[in-house]
Amino acid sequence: MVRVKICGNTDAAQVSLCAEAGADAIGVVIEYPDPVPWNVSRQEARRLLSAAPPFVSRVAVTGGDAGRVLSIARHVRPHFLQLHTDNSPEETRFLARRLSALGIGVIRVLRIDIATGRACGGIIDPVEAALALQGTGIAALLLDARTAAMPAGTGQGVSRSLACRVREALSIPLILAGGLTPDNVSEAVAEVRPFGVDVISGVEAARGVKDPERVRQFIRRAKGTYVSPA
16 A cells, blocks of 8 residues: 655644544655745744654655754654755765664655756756665655746646656655645556655645645545555
8 A cells, every 4th residue: 555645734733634634644844945835943843743643654854955954853853854955865875874873764855857857966867866866875765846936846747657767766665746636646656656655735725724625535545546566
């Protein structure tokens, strides 16, 4: 069964909603270096993530230079830190090692530019970039879309054929994000066969406001999709 992360939670009611609906992971965006509607302070993030019940993973989503990321991680103490900026493989490896010593796993984003189909960062071929990041000690790779206007939460999806090629190349879990909604998540899961899916804008009534029924539908439809063995 595919795992589901609901991201961009900004208050305790949203955390409770996602957990009660069956989310496997709760994501909070913390002091992200670019302006996004879901940003909260590290103090607020610690309070929100502490409200997640047992057996639900707490995920801190942030980015920037290594010192900043480590400072946030030490304060919040999540189960996983989702590094959602285009840090080099060398810096990603350094962070994975340092965070592992704190008992925190790293989920590294690989952002795909919607306009060009290229990977963001130093390696533009998506499969080559995925393989380089796989070797850094991260727990999972998250495939997401980027536009000129938004660094994440774009509402646009990565090509599924590209997502399949990346998944087939990897030996670590692939998490699929970007443009997922209750209406298309079943098809995306069946086609790409990811370890997990991640959603933010696709379950919102407005920016930063979760729609309870869309959250429930997304989780139900994602988890109800049969994924054949690779």
